[in-house]
Amino acid sequence: MKENLYKYILGIADNSLILGQRMGALTGHGPSLETDIACTNISLDLFGQVRSYYQYAAKIAGDKRTEDDIAMLRQEREYLNVLLVEQPDTDFAYTMARQFLFDVYHFLFLTELQKSTDLTLSAIANKSIKEVSYHQRFSSDWIKRLGDGTEESHKRMQTAINDLWTYTDELFHQTDADKAMISEGIGVDVSKLKEAYYKKVSDILEESTLEVPESKYFQKGGKQGIHTEHMGYILAELQYMQRAYPNMEW
Amino acid sequence: MKENLYKYILGIADNSLILGQRMGALTGHGPSLETDIACTNISLDLFGQVRSYYQYAAKIAGDKRTEDDIAMLRQEREYLNVLLVEQPDTDFAYTMARQFLFDVYHFLFLTELQKSTDLTLSAIANKSIKEVSYHQRFSSDWIKRLGDGTEESHKRMQTAINDLWTYTDELFHQTDADKAMISEGIGVDVSKLKEAYYKKVSDILEESTLEVPESKYFQKGGKQGIHTEHMGYILAELQYMQRAYPNMEW
Amino acid sequence: MSEEQVKNLEKQFEERIARDEKIEPKDWMPEKYRQTHIRQMSQHAHSEIVGMLPEGNWITRAPSLRRKVALLAKVQDEAGHGLYLYSACETLGISRDELYEQLHSGKAKYSSIFNYPTVTWADMGAIGWLVDGAAIINQVPLCNTSFGPYARAMVRVCKEESFHQRQGYEIMIKLMNGTQEQKDMAQDALNRWWWPSLMMLGPTDAESVHTEQSMKWKLKRKSNDDLRQQFIDQTVPQADLIGLVIPDPDLKWNEERGSHDFGEINWDEFWQVVKGHGPMNKERMKARVGAWEGGEWVRDAAMAYSEKQQERKEKEAI
């Protein structure tokens, strides 16, 4: 089994899995029917991507592992998503800020992944980028609406951006699997996306009358499987059925 | 295996398990350090009782089942607690109202269970009733403080009592296991506790300047294992470790 | 308008309906027609929206990725149905905010079935199979109802609902082909959802209030009891086929009628739930009102932003 490629795929897919799980949990509880539909749709897109990635990972693993085993039967320390995507839905400003801070990265990332020499990955990237382009438009619009909306919404959005900012740097950390895959022409060098990311994010924050945080302190750990305390609760639900009813088909 | 006795014990113990789980989750988040300690203590007492009951149940089962298997490896439909104890901690008024509405029942129940011809059960009842007497005092005091405190606290407590009232009637429903155990002199006839319960509860509500709800509509199902939608989430956490790491010792 | 003029308009209106012409929002219509349609369409829209909650409850816990994606898509469809139906209502001169207000205050009803909890995964199967199944039986005739926007919405809704129904039945099939635990889970779900599904088709004809007028306007084409019989006759063989037992000891095929006889429905339970005292009525309303109130600042911000954008455009235009 190609260990690095396998891990590399999980590193991509786990972000969509956990963010999709977070967004899916909001279904039926959105601030308006239209946003509810849009958030559910983002969740749906992300899980669609997740399936493609894990199906590919399962193929690479080459044993009996299925997409569901990979999604739901790992221990917390084996999930490789960034900390950003597991942050809670404190309010709709947090939900949109988290989405926006991820979408901008996700779009840049997939743009590069389309050039991967791994044809499956480039095909998934090619299919996903249209969806993510829509996500980015949706979340950016909400950054603007809330940032440049009322005094209250401005304050809430600024708080959310400030709090979540600390999780952005990790997006650009290289893992060992990253390095191995870059050298094979398969992986994306995320460290090169950093400048474009902060440029794009800052532009939109400024357009939204929001301040760009200046913190020099960042959190990391997710890419090494060391998560925040939220992760265990996310997994408790995500894994519930597979754990409680092992080895069954649904 | 004495199926009815086994089920009868679960019917008692599951209430303490789920209420203990609810109260334990509040540790560190109480409105004052003193209430935090008291709530943790209630949780601790309840789990202590739970252990005694399940250890006895495991003995009756007579197979490899342990107290932890019984506590954490059943499916939701096999938990027999009343719906009252699984209701959420919407605010501290709900927490105290839930506790109070259960404590008054619990005290009356244990008073009778002390007379059980089953010596293990009567011993557990005898040991537990002192703890529960303290719980009842604590929760009653808070009903009074919040009921007869400020306008806001009165309103919140009345809302909590009104909402939770609908779950009180189930406390007095007889299950098949109940009937079998009553006929053997082991079980308590809960239907006979009803009058004393509503008398006691009403007295304290009135002393607390609260209205006694008049609803004729009640919810049931817990004693048959049909729970509210909260239960699945409670179990997802309760069972997490046992499910994710099966067959290990801790 | 003179009384005679009104009578004349009414007569023409009834004739159009009798000729199967569609009534459109801008056409003249009797006030009662308008009110009845607002009531029924909004009740239907509210049912879609509240109906998202019991299924939404299993999104984070769906047992496989495939099922999770299907469930998300289904709940999203329901939100979409809500959206068309609210829009269709709005053509009759009522705002969505007013409709929500009616829902949240308890003035407007929604389908009582959503006041039962979803306690196992099999409930996702049972709801698709039974609840959507009963809904389709209610709704198919509405594809030819007299009010154009409602009829057109129903065409789209029914197409999607029947997809959902097959999907629900497929969940049940999979469970019945699985382990004993899965079979038990499926049977248990049927046991809990069967009677509430029968109740979904409404009170018995004797108790039903709006029937006669609704028949005339094609808001209703069969009586509740006929629809219920149709639902039972359609569903029983589906249950048999996969080894599920309908939880009704009185159920049996009546050769003479060419239909199933069935046991008595617990109408006390029905009315208790309708009146707001079902297992989940309070929770459902808490969730809806909570989302609405908690989202107020978001909607306010969107409004403020859009006004600012408008002002900017206007300034630029000068």
Add this chain to the structure above:
Amino acid sequence: MSEEQVKNLEKQFEERIARDEKIEPKDWMPEKYRQTHIRQMSQHAHSEIVGMLPEGNWITRAPSLRRKVALLAKVQDEAGHGLYLYSACETLGISRDELYEQLHSGKAKYSSIFNYPTVTWADMGAIGWLVDGAAIINQVPLCNTSFGPYARAMVRVCKEESFHQRQGYEIMIKLMNGTQEQKDMAQDALNRWWWPSLMMLGPTDAESVHTEQSMKWKLKRKSNDDLRQQFIDQTVPQADLIGLVIPDPDLKWNEERGSHDFGEINWDEFWQVVKGHGPMNKERMKARVGAWEGGEWVRDAAMAYSEKQQERKEKEAI
């Protein structure tokens, strides 16, 4: 008081301390003594209270009932320690509300170790074993500190802490006697908690600000570096005994010193966390402030009730 009188009092005060007499709240004491004690005791109290959170995180998920009960009891003990320590502070003329205010505003510190997340069950073992272990090393000398209420609180606290420490170590033993997954979990927890535990014993002596004065008042009896060395020398054999590997490639026994040499501590990380930028600083304060603000109406109600009761008693007394 004349300057000379004050000097005189100070001299007598210092002599009492030198004679190992206890200072009691009502005794005269220099203002700086009072302030330093409020700072240190409240910091200690806050650490107990904030320290409830990382462990509280595992109460609902403890893997067995026995462990759940033990964990609940432990966290409850911590709350109890907080209570004594706040009370000891209050004897120096500051209210608990003021102390909370200092914590919530960030003016008062608490032990930085609680700004790390508890990500697996093994963290409950590691915290008991390492964090409580380091705390005891810090605290045992305080059982003989000069301020009476603090010294007496410490006697009780240390007794319970050493019980907690054994309990934590016992969790690790059990894991190391378990499956490979459990062993990995234990090792992983040690890897994550080892360095933060060393940091718990404070900055190196060169960087430590309060040491000299604190030594004199017996608020401190050994330097941070000495305490750290003691902790390492005590803990390494405990790790060895159960097959855990200390995550420090530079760690080795120094025969000459009769002590372990060890690698360099990442003081940048230490200061980052102290300054409020650790993994969980924001979350911990959010939880504390949330509990306090969310509980305001409850405390107000208790106050109002107690006033009403008082009034009633007074009326009855007339």
